Amino acid sequence: xxxxKYIYSKELRSYFNGPMAYIFLVIFSLITGYFFSxxxxxxxQSDMRALFQIVPLVYLxxxxxxxxxxxxxxxxxxxxxVMCTLPIKNYEFVIGKYLAILTLLKVxxxxxxxxxxxxxxxxxxxxxxxxFTGYLGLFLAGAVYASMGLFASSLxxxxxxxxxxxxxxxxxxxxxxxxxxxMPNTIAGTLQYLSIDYHLSNISRGVLDTRxxxxxxxxxxxxxxLTVESLNSRKWN
Amino acid sequence: xxxxxxxxxxxxxxxxxxxIDFSINDGEIVGFLGSNGAGKSTTLKILSGxxxxxxxxxxxxxxxxxxxxxxxxxxxxxLPESNPLYNDMMVxxxxxxxxxxxxxxxxxxxxxxxxxxxxxxxxxxxxxNVGACSKGYKQRVGLACAMIHNPKIxxxxxxxxGLDPNQIVEIRELIKNLGKEKLVIMSSxxxxxxxxxxxxxxxxxxxxxxxxxxxxxxxxxxxxxxQLQLEIIGAKKEELKNLENEIxxxxxxKILKLKSGYIINLEYAQKNxxxxxxxxxxxxxxxxxxEMTPKSENLEDIFRKLTGNKS
Numbered sequence: 001x002x003x004x005k006y007i008y009s010k011e012l013r014s015y016f017n018g019p020m021a022y023i024f025l026v027i028f029s030l031i032t033g034y035f036f037s038x039x040x041x042x043x044x045q046s047d048m049r050a051l052f053q054i055v056p057l058v059y060l061x062x063x064x065x066x067x068x069x070x071x072x073x074x075x076x077x078x079x080x081x082v083m084c085t086l087p088i089k090n091y092e093f094v095i096g097k098y099l100a101i102l103t104l105l106k107v108x109x110x111x112x113x114x115x116x117x118x119x120x121x122x123x124x125x126x127x128x129x130x131x132f133t134g135y136l137g138l139f140l141a142g143a144v145y146a147s148m149g150l151f152a153s154s155l156x157x158x159x160x161x162x163x164x165x166x167x168x169x170x171x172x173x174x175x176x177x178x179x180x181x182x183m184p185n186t187i188a189g190t191l192q193y194l195s196i197d198y199h200l201s202n203i204s205r206g207v208l209d210t211r212x213x214x215x216x217x218x219x220x221x222x223x224x225x226l227t228v229e230s231l232n233s234r235k236w237n
Numbered sequence: 238x239x240x241x242x243x244x245x246x247x248x249x250x251x252x253x254x255x256x257i258d259f260s261i262n263d264g265e266i267v268g269f270l271g272s273n274g275a276g277k278s279t280t281l282k283i284l285s286g287x288x289x290x291x292x293x294x295x296x297x298x299x300x301x302x303x304x305x306x307x308x309x310x311x312x313x314x315x316l317p318e319s320n321p322l323y324n325d326m327m328v329x330x331x332x333x334x335x336x337x338x339x340x341x342x343x344x345x346x347x348x349x350x351x352x353x354x355x356x357x358x359x360x361x362x363x364x365x366n367v368g369a370c371s372k373g374y375k376q377r378v379g380l381a382c383a384m385i386h387n388p389k390i391x392x393x394x395x396x397x398x399g400l401d402p403n404q405i406v407e408i409r410e411l412i413k414n415l416g417k418e419k420l421v422i423m424s425s426x427x428x429x430x431x432x433x434x435x436x437x438x439x440x441x442x443x444x445x446x447x448x449x450x451x452x453x454x455x456x457x458x459x460x461x462x463x464q465l466q467l468e469i470i471g472a473k474k475e476e477l478k479n480l481e482n483e484i485x486x487x488x489x490x491k492i493l494k495l496k497s498g499y500i501i502n503l504e505y506a507q508k509n510x511x512x513x514x515x516x517x518x519x520x521x522x523x524x525x526x527x528e529m530t531p532k533s534e535n536l537e538d539i540f541r542k543l544t545g546n547k548s
Contacts, residue, residue: 006337014325078321082382085285085317086338087310 007096008103011070015104024066024104031058031113036115046123051115052134053203058199059145062172064166066104067149068159070097071227075157079166090231094150094224101146109138128208137203140216141196145170147223154230172220173219238262239284239390239420244293246279246444253279255444256293261437261469263389266416268435269424272544275308276444278318278426281394284422285315311339314388318395319422320379324368328359331367332385339386353381358404372399382409384415391415393423397430407435428537438536442544452536459539462504464490465512468528469519471500477501477521478524483518487511498527 015021035054043050074080084092119126152165179194180188192198196219199212238259246254254276261267269277282288284295286306297309323331332353336346354360357377362370364504365501367378376399383392396412397405412434415421425431432452433436440448440455448455465487468478474492477499481489486509491502505511519526 002340006334010323010326010328010334013330014323019492077324078317078319079323080321081282081287081317082315082321084287085310085313085315086335087307087340088338089307 003092004096005097007088007093008099011097011100011143012103015066015100016232020066021104021107023112024062025108026060028058028108029114032112033115037118039150040115040118046119046126047117048115048131048134049204051112052138052186054110055112055138055176056141056174056200059142060167060170062108063105063142063145064149064163064170065153067146067153068100068163069153070150071153072100072156072159072162076159084234091224091228094227094231098147098150098224101150102143105139105142105146109135109142127206133206133208134204137200137207140213141200144173144196144216144219144223147220147227148173149224151227151230154227180195239422240294240296241280241284242294244283244295244301245291246276246283246288247291253444254283254290257444257446259439259446259449261420261422263420264416264418265437266421266423266435267413267437267439268431269422269439269441270426270431270540271424271427271441272426275441276546277441278394279425280363280441281315281392281422282317285313285317285392286310287315287317310384312389314383314386314391316379316383316391316396320376322367322375322379322382324366326367327364328367328370329363329459331378332363332381335382336385341386349385349387349445352387355386356384357381358407373401373404377402377404377408389419391419391421393421396423397425397427405430428535428540432536440540440543446542448539456536456539458541462506463507464530464532465503466528466530467501467503467515467526468495468498469501469524469526471524472499472522474499476526480515480518484511484514485509487515498525 026215032051032054036048036051047056069081074083116131118129122148148169149162152169153159153162155165156162173194173196176191180192183191193215199215202212203207239259241257241259244254244257245252257276257280262381269280271277278290283290283302286299286302286309289303298312300309303310315386326334329350332350333346341349354363357380359374359377359381362374362378365403367375370378376396380393380396383393389491393412400408409430412421412423416436423431423435435452437451438448438455439446448459450458476491477492480501480503487503487505489501489503491500493500493502512531515529516526
C-alpha cells in the first residue's frame, strides 16, 4: 500500500504538472458538452441519455490517449530501469498508475456535472437513480478501457504504438455487440456477454445487476494481471 | 559482500556474459573495465536486479538474487548508465519520492537530504525541474537518488560521464570516501578515471573476465619491454644507428631528426637496464644529452594489449 500511494501521487502530479491532463479534459468537456446540449433542448426530456450515449464513444479515443504513455514512456526514457531497481513490486507499480488514470477519468466525469446542474435547473421529475447508475456505468466502462490501455502501454516502448494497440483492444470490446448479427447463434450469446456495451446499457437503464458488476470487475482484474505479467516477463528478455 | 559464480546472460542468440566468476568484499572499490559491448553494463544490470541471469549463481550479503530480489534491492543503490530521470519533476520532489519509496522515515528525511545535497553538490538546484538541469547536474541528481538511503552497496554505471574536470575530481573523491565503508562497483571506459579511483580492477572482454586484481598487480603482471626516449645533439645518424651494436640488449625503434640533433626511441627488457652504459657512451663520444625518459606501460597499453587492440 505504501508504495502504491507514492506511485499514485507521483503519476497524478506528472499528469497535472504538464499540459496533457488539461488539454484532454478541455477536449473531453467540449465534445461531450456539444453533443449533450445539441439535443437536450430539442427533445425536451429530463434525462441525461444524450450524455450517456456520447461518452462511451468519446472514450474510444480519450482513454487510449491518456493511457498510451503511462508505461511505454517509462520504458522509452529508461526510467523503468530505475523503477525496477527500487524496492517496488510490479503490482504496486501497476496499481498506482492505474489509480492515477482512474482519478483523471473521475475528474473528466465530474466536469460533465455542469450538464447535470443544468438538468436540475430546467428539468422536471428527474430520475436521480438513473442518473446515478448512468454515471456509475460510465465510470466502470471507462475503468475497463483504462485497464486495457494500461496493458497496451506495457507491451511497447513507443507511445504511438501504445495508443494504437489500446484503440484496437477498446474497439474490439466496443464493436463485438454491433457485429453479433454476423455471428453464428452458438457463440453469439458468449460474444454478447463479452461486450462492454451490453453491460453498460443495462446499468444505464438504471438496473444494477451483479452480473454486470462482476463483468466489469473481472475485466479490470484480467487486464491488470496481464499488465503485471507483461512487466514480469521483461526481466527474462 | 557479492559473490558471482558462473554467470551467463544471453540476449536471444547473443551471449553477452559468458560464465564470469568474482567476489567482492565490503569496503572494496572495484572498477569494471571493458570496451563497448564487452558485457560490463549487463553484469551491473544483473547485480542491480534489473535483469535476470540466464544461468549462474549470485549472492549479495548472503541473499540469493533470484529468491530475495526484493530484499537485495533495499540494500543497493544503483545509477544506470544512461542516468534516466523524470524530467518533469523537481529535483527536490524526485529525491523525496525516492526517499519515500526507500522507506526513509519523515523525521530522518531532512538529514538524508542535507547529506546528499552536500555530497553531490546539489545546492541551488533543488527547486529546479530535472529537465532544466545541465548534464553534469543531472548526473549528480542520479547519484544523489542512488545513495539517499545510505545503501551498503553502490553500483555506478559510468558515474563520471558528462562531468567537467572539476566535477570529476569531486565525484572521484566522493566515491573514494564512500568506498571506505561501502562496497562500491563502478564501470568506466575512461582508464585514467578507473586507475585514479578504484583499488581493484576487473577487465571484461567479450563477456569474459580477462584480468582481475589491483591496478599495480595487473600492470606488473603484463609488463613487457620498457621504452626509452633520448634526445641527443652533436651526433651523426650513422653513429646513433651503431648504438645497437655497442650496447647489448637494446633495440632502436625510431630515429627522428630535429632542427638540431635527434630523438631516438629504443626498447629494452626490464632486467637489462642500459641507461648507465648509454650515458657513459654519450659522454665518451662528446655528444650532449638533453633528455632520457623511460616510458613504462600504463593501464591503457595493457588494456589494449589484453583486449587484443581491436580498436
